[in-house]
Amino acid sequence: MIYINPHPGEYNIIEVNGTRIRDKEDNTPDQIAVNTGWISKPGQQSICLPHRLIITIKSSNNTNTQDNSLVRP
Numbered sequence: 001m002i003y004i005n006p007h008p009g010e011y012n013i014i015e016v017n018g019t020r021i022r023d024k025e026d027n028t029p030d031q032i033a034v035n036t037g038w039i040s041k042p043g044q045q046s047i048c049l050p051h052r053l054i055i056t057i058k059s060s061n062n063t064n065t066q067d068n069s070l071v072r073p
Contacts, residue, residue, distance in 0.1 A: 001013055001014065002015075006053060007051070009027075010050075011025075011026060012025070012026040012033070012048060014055070020038045020040035021038070021040070021046075021055055022034075022036070022038045022046065023046050023053070023055065026048055028048060028050045032047070032048070032049070033046045033048035033053070033055075039055065044057045045057070
């Protein structure tokens with residue numbers, strides 16, 4: 001689990017399972033990112049707009065760059 005606190009009083013709990021990822025829990029009123037569920041295919045996104053959190057799946061076939069890191073603002 002990855003715990004993110006974008007601003008005071010805000011939180012996101014990100015879960016990674018193999019090649020898939022999801023916003024498991026957050027404290028936004030609409031719960032759009034949570035309801036998106038698991039994403040795993042290149043190009044898919046899970047967006048938590050109130051917390052300015054975007055999770056994007058990128059292809060691992062790009063031989064020019066190999067960045068497997070989690071990027072946070």
